[in-house]
Amino acid sequence: MPVDARNFAEDFDRNGYATSLDVLQEREILELKDNFDNLENSIGKENAQYSLHNIHTKYPWVLKLSSHPRVLAPLQAILGNNLILLDSRFICKYPSQEFQEDGSDEKFVAWHQDVRYWGIEGDVISVWLAVDDADVDNGCMVVVPSTHKDGILEHKAASQKGNMLTSNQEIPSNLFDATKSVPCPLKAGQMSLHHGHLVHGSEPNRSSRRRCGFVIRYVSTKAHPIDDPERPRKFESTVLVSGEDRFGNFVDNSPEWFTWRN
């Protein structure tokens, strides 16, 4: 492993996240925005918020992003070359004013750890790839560094309305130190990474701009699903995106048109 990759992996292991990583070039950013805007127009904003789940097996442009060499390189430095794409979702926060006009609650993402409901043994790493510029005003991701070392924390029903998480849960504020939280602003085409145990969330979008991100979760082929009634989430769209799978712990749902694996 080159020294740079080793340093990167060590920093990630210490902090539980990495941010402001450049991924897409200008032309690729325009293509991504164009593809997402077309999809948003066809399904409507309400559905584009949180319902675009695992569409990487349906649209080649989405699987292209999920297997982009510059997305995979830092993951390979941390997890090794053999990678499974576990799950993907577009998360789109529209300006709160737009939605409040129709009486909806302001959307935000409560403090949580991704793996709370996922029965997976092994490190899960999430990519948050910015479709739009994301900053504090439009509700970029906020992380609490190094909390991935604290094990899985208790989650309870969220007190505030508008939580985008399907489970509608949050980590009670006495279980971690939110004053240590760090925002992860990104330009369109950049990404951040976070460990599945890292405490993170995001505030409402109080700007007049859309904040859309593509979240992609990866594991090494060595990871495996476990039967845990406390963590029942199943993964039905897993795809081998890099290297080879000598373990067979996940079904490879690669579409027949996926011909460019690394």
Ligand SMILES: O=C(O)CCC(=O)C(=O)O
């Ligand atoms: O997009 C957001 O605001 C939150 C994303 C998130 O919670 C995640 O990627 O796990």
